[in-house]
Amino acid sequence: MLMALKTRRSGITLIELMVVVAIVGILAAVAIPVFGSYMRRSKASEAFTVLQGIRDREEEFFGEFRRYTEPLPFRPAGGTCAECCSNSRVWNLPVGDPWLNLGFAPDGPTYYNYEVQSPYNAAGVFNSGAARPPNLGTTWPATVRPWFLGHACGDLDCNGLSANFWISSANKNVFHDRASTSEF
DSSP: OHHHHHTOOOOOOHHHHHHHHHHHHHHHHHHHHHHHHHHHHHHHHHHHHHHHHHHHHHHHHHHHHSSOOOOEEEESSSSOGGGOBSOOBOOOOOTTOTHHHHTOOOSSOBSSEEEEEOSBOTTOOBOTTSOOOOOSSOOOOSSOOOOOEEEEEEBTTOSSOOEEEEEETTEEEEEEOGGGOSOO
């Protein structure tokens, strides 16, 4: 009997190894989607920060010139929201780009495309017939007055649905249409 105890080896059995692998698999199955959701939310915070910066610069522009800038096209990638899919892009503004009039560009690459809608033309003339933007978290006054609408959009998870964020001259808060996407 004493001899049998001395020859026994210590170690793990195949069953114990399978239990450990199953536990690690379950933890990974839970942790990976949670981590992906966390990363999308952290990238979505970029839109809030950049739109607040755009609003601040638009208000400074209004304070100096008594008008907002002309409409600014989508940047950093020209075009539409559909062109935005997961990758960050650097803002390389060429000479003469209308965004230079605003004097705003983010500190680094962005995941979203940004535009500014406004009833002013490049000469600064107000078009009173310009259609007001929809009520995106804002109640627009009935009277004609200067306005702008900043818009951010992007598709961080490349599922074909763009996340949209807006800020305006009538509202200091960023509005997000949560019904259109699961980005945030």
